[in-house]
Amino acid sequence: MNEQKDTWILGLTRGHNAGVCLLKNGKIVFCTEEERYTRKKYDGAPYRSIIEVLKYTDKLDAVGFAHTQPARVGSGEDSRTEFTGENVYAGLLRKLGLIENTTYDVDIADEHPQITDYGMEHHKLHAFTAFSKSDFDEAAILIVDGAGSFLPIKDGIGPNGGKNTIGWEVETIFKGNKEAKNPIITKFKCLGSRDPIISSTFESEATGFMRREGLNDHKAYLNDHAGTVKIYEAVTEFCGWQAIEAGKTMGLSPYGKPNDKIDPLYMDKQSKYWPTSNRNIVVPNYPNGAFINQNLIKDYADVNVAEGKYHYDHQLAKDLAYAVQTETQEQMLEMIIKASEMCDSKNVVISGGYGLNCVANYFYLDKLNELGIKLYVEPISNDAGTAIGAALFAHLEHTEKFIDLDKNIYLGQTYNYTTDDMDKVCNLYEAKIKDASKEDIVKLIKDRNIVTIFQGGCENGPRALGNRSILYDPTDPNGKDHVNKIKKREYFRPFAGTILKEHVHEWFDLKGMEDTPHMMYAVNCQPGIEDKIPSIIHVDGTCRIQTVTEEENANYYNLIKEWYKQTDCPIIFNTSFNLGGEPLVETLDDAVRTLANSDIEYLYLPEYGKLIKVDNK
Numbered sequence: 380m381n382e383q384k385d386t387w388i389l390g391l392t393r394g395h396n397a398g399v400c401l402l403k404n405g406k407i408v409f410c411t412e413e414e415r416y417t418r419k420k421y422d423g424a425p426y427r428s429i430i431e432v433l434k435y436t437d438k439l440d441a442v443g444f445a446h447t448q449p450a451r452v453g454s455g456e457d458s459r460t461e462f463t464g465e466n467v468y469a470g471l472l473r474k475l476g477l478i479e480n481t482t483y484d485v486d487i488a489d490e491h492p493q494i495t496d497y498g499m500e501h502h503k504l505h506a507f508t509a510f511s512k513s514d515f516d517e518a519a520i521l522i523v524d525g526a527g528s529f530l531p532i533k534d535g536i537g538p539n540g541g542k543n544t545i546g547w548e549v550e551t552i553f554k555g556n557k558e559a560k561n562p563i564i565t566k567f568k569c570l571g572s573r574d575p576i577i578s579s580t581f582e583s584e585a586t587g588f589m590r591r592e593g594l595n596d597h598k599a600y601l602n603d604h605a606g607t608v609k610i611y612e613a614v615t616e617f618c619g620w621q622a623i624e625a626g627k628t629m630g631l632s633p634y635g636k637p638n639d640k641i642d643p644l645y646m647d648k649q650s651k652y653w654p655t656s657n658r659n660i661v662v663p664n665y666p667n668g669a670f671i672n673q674n675l676i677k678d679y680a681d682v683n684v685a686e687g688k689y690h691y692d693h694q695l696a697k698d699l700a701y702a703v704q705t706e707t708q709e710q711m712l713e714m715i716i717k718a719s720e721m722c723d724s725k726n727v728v729i730s731g732g733y734g735l736n737c738v739a740n741y742f743y744l745d746k747l748n749e750l751g752i753k754l755y756v757e758p759i760s761n762d763a764g765t766a767i768g769a770a771l772f773a774h775l776e777h778t779e780k781f782i783d784l785d786k787n788i789y790l791g792q793t794y795n796y797t798t799d800d801m802d803k804v805c806n807l808y809e810a811k812i813k814d815a816s817k818e819d820i821v822k823l824i825k826d827r828n829i830v831t832i833f834q835g836g837c838e839n840g841p842r843a844l845g846n847r848s849i850l851y852d853p854t855d856p857n858g859k860d861h862v863n864k865i866k867k868r869e870y871f872r873p874f875a876g877t878i879l880k881e882h883v884h885e886w887f888d889l890k891g892m893e894d895t896p897h898m899m900y901a902v903n904c905q906p907g908i909e910d911k912i913p914s915i916i917h918v919d920g921t922c923r924i925q926t927v928t929e930e931e932n933a934n935y936y937n938l939i940k941e942w943y944k945q946t947d948c949p950i951i952f953n954t955s956f957n958l959g960g961e962p963l964v965e966t967l968d969d970a971v972r973t974l975a976n977s978d979i980e981y982l983y984l985p986e987y988g989k990l991i992k993v994d995n996k
């Protein structure tokens with residue numbers, strides 16, 4: 380018999396939102412983020428995730444590294460493994476037997492034959508993931524994030540293209556074609572510079588750092604202003620959060636109002652090159668974050684950045700949040716249209732951190748519908764998605780095949796707990812376990828209990844979609860305050876909901892979209908709906924809604940269907956199963972511990988027909 384050998388390819392990303400993606404014969408069999416195992420939000424360096432790969436295979440054919448810089452730069456000399464001088468990830472993979480035990484020479488330690496380092500192509504990895512999952516055969520792909528790869532480029536000042544400098548990937552447009560030998564080709568890059576650039580409208584040839592592409596085949600615009608995500612980061616840090624927590628700023632924005640003391644955040648909005656920040660308001664600090672210029676706050680005696688007295692509850696912070704949301708989404712719309720024109724395509728794919736801006740994603744739709752442009756926004760737009768991109772890129776280089784992925788995102792590890800396993804976890808946290816049906820669960824939620832649900836593999840990306848979710852009654856007028864308090868989150872943060880797909884158009888205006896299975900849009904309600912589900916309607920009247928079908932998630936769908944039968948409401952309140960500041964729960968132990976550490980009492984395990992209860996003290 381001629382047995383076909385399986386092909387195993389791993390993508391891993393090393394920076395914040397570190398994680399791995401494992402492909403078996405071109406299909407994802409395991410994809411996770413390091414934080415889910417280590418319980419440290421946004422954790423870097425996916426050591427633990429690499430170890431979990433051993434549960435699926437003991438050999439890899441190829442490995443792709445993702446980050447914003449090559450491992451030999453990012454790891455530094457001090458963090459190489461002792462004696463062999465390998466970078467730590469190659470060392471770990473070798474020691475676990477996942478890659479061949481090559482004899483090392485320190486000078487070629489980064490050149491393991493099975494590893495390809497895509498650290499110089501951060502944006503392209505976002506593009507691989509998003510384009511592969513889109514339904515488009517060809518598209519313009521727009522990547523917008525804070526600071527991607529650190530790229531060598533000439534600054535254009537003086538002879539021979541100027542002096543060498545570093546440009547951080549800020550925004551990139553790629554042209555995608557699934558049939559082509561090089562399916563993703565760079566068309567344009569806006570690069571940020573840390574050094575002052577004399578002429579901010581300088582346009583340069585890029586210097587040929589792209590694998591599989593010809594040299595100098597696209598334009599790069601190098602400048603020392605902040606890009607769109609950096610502008611968002613500046614406001615987010617001003618509010619008192621980490622730069623990476625832009626979602627909180629988005630939630631705060633409708634609490635702000637136009638404030639004429641805040642100048643426009645963008646310089647020369649009609650730039651023929653590309654929109655970047657007004658440096659009088661936002662100063663970038665590549666690669667890490669950005670600052671609000673202190674001149675802005677001189678009129679506010681009670682705001683003292685030096686003493687950390689700025690805070691999201693100050694009206695200036697709310698007004699800045701309002702300004703940054705409204706201005707960045709307008710500029711994004713311009714970029715989408717430019718991308719469509721530049722690639723001569725009516726299909727546009729978005730990824731990179733700004734893709735998670737579900738308010739903006741909805742905002743674009745009116746204009747894009749008018750222009751006949753179709754949009755796909757990648758749900759794993761954060762850097763965790765680059766692990767998938769690295770696996771896809773490595774697969775392409777290993778097999779010359781571009782993979783068309785499906786949209787399933789329940790790709791974390793699945794667990795098969797025995798009765799003994801469940802009893803052990805319950806004993807640990809003084810929990811009780813009993814049989815329960817979906818009817819029992821609906822009754823609990825109708826009685827305004829918070830019930831968590833745990834099943835299958837964990838969701839990839841930041842949104843819980845019914846496998847690790849906290850569920851509640853969306854009709855409770857006090858639901859938002861109640862659950863925010865229990866989750867230990869800021870008072871203003873909105874909650875999402877899940878609706879049976881067949882009812883979505885009666886309740887929400889999807890502006891021509893058929894469904895929203897990954898909660899990527901904060902949408903308007905149909906008239907008269909807001910008052911029916913007050914706990915999941917934000918202050919601006921929108922709701923971040925997930926549609927679900929039986930095919931996508933049978934247990935979750937059937938639970939909501941039972942809820943609908945008993946309440947006439949086809950929507951359930953859904954928020955991620957974690958407490959504020961913690962990652963999504965991964966294991967049953969994490970789930971029951973979360974109950975024990977909070978006022979949440981119930982955990983539903985639909986695959987086992989069980990309900991776990993931890994009594995409130």
Ligand SMILES: [Fe+2]
Pocket residue numbers: 501505524525526527731732761762
């Ligand atoms: Fe990124």
